[in-house]
Amino acid sequence: MTDTRLTPANGRVAASHLRGQVEAAAFVDPTPMQVAVPVADLLGQSDGSRERQLLLGAAIDVYEWRDGFAYVQGPDGYTGYVAAADMAPAGPPASPVTHRVASMATHAYEAEDFKSPERAHLPFGCRVQVLDERRKFYETHIGFIPKKHLRALDRPFGDPATVAQMHFGVPYLWGGNSTLGLDCSGLVSAALGACDIACLGDADLQEAALGTDLDPDAPLQRGDLLFWRGHVGMMVDAQTLIHANAHHMAVAYEPVEQAILRIEAQGDGPVTSRKRL
Numbered sequence: 001m002t003d004t005r006l007t008p009a010n011g012r013v014a015a016s017h018l019r020g021q022v023e024a025a026a027f028v029d030p031t032p033m034q035v036a037v038p039v040a041d042l043l044g045q046s047d048g049s050r051e052r053q054l055l056l057g058a059a060i061d062v063y064e065w066r067d068g069f070a071y072v073q074g075p076d077g078y079t080g081y082v083a084a085a086d087m088a089p090a091g092p093p094a095s096p097v098t099h100r101v102a103s104m105a106t107h108a109y110e111a112e113d114f115k116s117p118e119r120a121h122l123p124f125g126c127r128v129q130v131l132d133e134r135r136k137f138y139e140t141h142i143g144f145i146p147k148k149h150l151r152a153l154d155r156p157f158g159d160p161a162t163v164a165q166m167h168f169g170v171p172y173l174w175g176g177n178s179t180l181g182l183d184c185s186g187l188v189s190a191a192l193g194a195c196d197i198a199c200l201g202d203a204d205l206q207e208a209a210l211g212t213d214l215d216p217d218a219p220l221q222r223g224d225l226l227f228w229r230g231h232v233g234m235m236v237d238a239q240t241l242i243h244a245n246a247h248h249m250a251v252a253y254e255p256v257e258q259a260i261l262r263i264e265a266q267g268d269g270p271v272t273s274r275k276r277l
Contacts, residue, residue: 005051005202008073013064015073030061030073034097036088038122039178042072042080051080052201053177053186056120056142057097057127059090076189078201097127099138100194102151104166104179108143112136119143123178124166125190127153160191160277161223164234164242164251167191172249177201184232187244187251188225191234197277203232211275218274220256225275228263 007022008015014024035058041050046069054060054074060082064071069081107118112134120142122128128150132139138147157163164187173181177189185203192199192210200206207227214224224235233243233254241256247266248254254262264270 003205005079005205006077006200008061008063008071008079010064010071010079012066013071015061015063028063030063032090033060033062033070033072033087034058034090035060035082035086037086038120038126039180040082040086041175042074042078042082043069044080046081048081050175052078052175054082055126055178056122057100057129060087062087076199076201096129097153098130099128099140099150099152101126101128101145101149102157102194103149106145106149108140108145109137110143112139112144114146116144123180125178125194156196157194159223160188160195160197161234161236161242163191163194164188165236167244167251168242168253170244170251172244172246172251182244182251184244187242188232188234192277203227203230206232207273207275211277214274214276216274220274221276223277225277226256226260226271227273227275228271229269231263231268233259 009018009022009024013026013028014022016027016029019027035054035056038056040054042052044051058075060072060074062070062072068084070084072082073079101122101124105123108120109118110116128140130138130140137144170179171181174183176182177186189199220235220238226233233241236242241254241259244251
């Protein structure tokens with residue numbers, strides 16, 4: 001069965017390559033665009049709630065423009081609706097993106113001076129185009145950003161658990177994908193995406209696609225993933241889980257055995273799988 005979250009088809013339009021596979025009034029080729037704001041909500045419907053989020057510089061394919069929104073497919077394959085005002089054409093000056101924000105957050109300034117007015121607050125993972133290198137700043141298409149806060153896209157992080165730990169204390173936000181707020185699968189997406197490991201948006205999709213299954217009695221190690229029904233966390237060592245959760249309303253550390261007992265006691269069931277990347 002086709003997962004509608006990952007299928008660019010909404011009944012009115014569908015991707016050309018889906019002709020003969022789904023029903024739609026029109027089959028179209030996508031228009032490449034980019035996210036032009038620090039964080040854009042990806043909605044299930046144009047008048048609906050947030051399903052996921054997309055960050056500045058993310059490449060998106062647009063299949064339909066309607067009433068101030070665009071029906072899109074994001075870089076992880078997730079489909080939904082983004083406000084048209086939050087996007088820009090995938091061409092100069094918005095692309096090609098060259099660097100990602102590699103600190104918890106940063107600012108883009110009007111000038112090569114930390115005392116100058118800031119133009120934007122950028123969370124971890126935003127992608128920018130570096131135009132010029134100065135002594136302490138990179139000049140980018142949205143302003144001057146401290147060099148220490150950016151990392152070239154061809155230099156991905158090497159340890160997803162380290163990236164997850166960078167997010168310690170970030171507030172919980174259902175459907176969130178940034179250091180302004182994220183949920184359990186958003187944390188895993190941020191951690192793996194920074195390491196150039198392909199990762200889908202929701203916990204059930206991650207459970208189906210990521211890693212290899214571990215035996216129930218196999219010792220856990222750093223970077224292993226534990227899944228519950230609708231929840232996921234990452235091990236930072238053999239005994240400690242880091243996860244974004246509504247119990248702490250933040251990204252928090254928790255002894256893994258304590259987390260297993262607590263989550264089952266609150267009615268969300270046992271661990272459904274243990275995966276090693």
